[in-house]
Amino acid sequence: MGQIEQGLERALRTRPIPSSTEARLRFLLATHRGSPRKVATMLGVSQRTVQRWVTKRSEARRPPGPPQVRAIEEAVLARWQPRVRARRRAQAEAEGFVFHTRARFGFAAPAGSSDDPRVRRITQALPGEVARELFAARDAGAGEQQQTVILARALGHAYFREWGRRAHGLHVAFSEVEFADFSIG
Numbered sequence: 667m668g669q670i671e672q673g674l675e676r677a678l679r680t681r682p683i684p685s686s687t688e689a690r691l692r693f694l695l696a697t698h699r700g701s702p703r704k705v706a707t708m709l710g711v712s713q714r715t716v717q718r719w720v721t722k723r724s725e726a727r728r729p730p731g732p733p734q735v736r737a738i739e740e741a742v743l744a745r746w747q748p749r750v751r752a753r754r755r756a757q758a759e760a761e762g763f764v765f766h767t768r769a770r771f772g773f774a775a776p777a778g779s780s781d782d783p784r785v786r787r788i789t790q791a792l793p794g795e796v797a798r799e800l801f802a803a804r805d806a807g808a809g810e811q812q813q814t815v816i817l818a819r820a821l822g823h824a825y826f827r828e829w830g831r832r833a834h835g836l837h838v839a840f841s842e843v844e845f846a847d848f849s850i851g
Contacts, residue, residue, distance in 0.1 A: 668810030669843045670817065674800065675743070677763070677848035678751040683742055687735055690742045691720050697745055709737050754850050758797040764849040765792050765817065770842040773826075783839065788825055796820040814840050 667675075684690045691705070698704040702716040709716070711734065718728045730738065765788075772783030799816050818840035823829065826838055 668813070669846045670800075670810055670813045671804065673846035673848050674804065677758070677850050678754050679747055680750050680754075681747065683739075683746050687730060687738060688720070690738050691716070693742055694738065694745070695720065708741055709734065755797075755801060758848070758850045759794045759801065761851065762791060762793045763797055765790055765821070766845075766847040766849065767817075768844040769840055769846075771821075771826075772839040772841075773836055783841070785842070785844075788821065790821060790825045792820050792824055814843065817846075 684693050694705045694708070695702065698708075702720070703713045706713045706716045718726060719730055721727050768785065768787040770783045771786050771788075796816065800813060803812055803816060818838045821840065822836060822838035826836055827834070
């Protein structure tokens with residue numbers, strides 16, 4: 667998961683996901699009404715394995731291995747705050763969002779201008795159309811590169827060309843993203 671995808675995920679949540687594997691397992695059990703069988707089926711392990719992971723007896727407890735920890739984390743992320751995520755996504759698509767980033771920006775511009783790439787920290791409000799395009803690309807399975815192209819085009823228009831008032835013909839190259847955060851509402 668790249669910086670842009672992580673930033674989108676953070677923006678859609680209002681509370682952090684549980685940090686420990688035990689807390690994540692308790693959450694999964696709560697969402698499946700306490701059924702270790704359903705959690706085991708979802709994670710691809712046996713019911714007894716889930717019972718060993720969550721038992722209160724320390725001599726019987728066995729921690730999950732790294733592949734299972736990743737599966738547990740992915741299952742929690744997929745089920746964490748679904749209504750909040752849907753509401754915040756709809757808000758971003760309707761009202762737009764503020765994009766905060768530190769990345770390397772370069773330009774393809776007419777002769778006589780400076781087009782050397784350099785690291786910039788940018789905070790820019792972007793319209794809902796950009797949010798719709800980003801979420802549609804993410805839902806279609808687009809990678810970090812395609813999301814970067816969407817944001818570069820939006821930042822080029824809003825920040826560098828000031829919504830079309832200057833620097834006509836300037837094309838922005840957006841790379842080496844150090845961080846990408848989104849503020850919704």
